[in-house]
Amino acid sequence: MPKAHRLALCTVLVLLVTGCAGGGKKAEQVAPGVVQVSEKEFSIDPSSKAVAAGRVTFRVKNEGSIEHNFVVFSPDKSKKLAELDAIKPGQSQELVVQLQPGEYRLVCTVPGHEEAGMHTTLRVQ
Numbered sequence: 001m002p003k004a005h006r007l008a009l010c011t012v013l014v015l016l017v018t019g020c021a022g023g024g025k026k027a028e029q030v031a032p033g034v035v036q037v038s039e040k041e042f043s044i045d046p047s048s049k050a051v052a053a054g055r056v057t058f059r060v061k062n063e064g065s066i067e068h069n070f071v072v073f074s075p076d077k078s079k080k081l082a083e084l085d086a087i088k089p090g091q092s093q094e095l096v097v098q099l100q101p102g103e104y105r106l107v108c109t110v111p112g113h114e115e116a117g118m119h120t121t122l123r124v125q
C-alpha cells in the first residue's frame, strides 16, 4: 500500500536546477557537498554515503534502460524534501537541497522500484 507523502518544503530550500549551466566543463572531481548518484534497475548508488551539512547538490544519472525518479526523504522518512520527477534513460538531472545533520533516505518512488532495491541512506554530518 503506497504511503501518501506530503510535500513539505517549508523548512527546506529546494532549488531544482534544470539543464547545464554554460561553460562546458567536465566535472570529473566530486566537490564537497556534491553527490553523484547512479540509478539503474534496480539500485541507487551515491558516490558518497556521507556528506557535509548545508547545501548538497545531487547529480543524478539514470544509467538504466527505463525511467526513474529520485526523492530525498527526511530523517524520520515522513516528509518528501525534494525530488526529481522523471529521469529518462541516459539523462542526468541536478537537485540542490539544504540538509541538516541526520540520516536521509534516497528513493526511487516509481511503483515497485523501492521494493526492488532502489533505496539507500545518506548521512549528513
Ligand SMILES: [Cu+2]
Binding pocket: 067, 068, 069, 108, 109, 110, 113, 118
Ligand atoms: Cu526507479
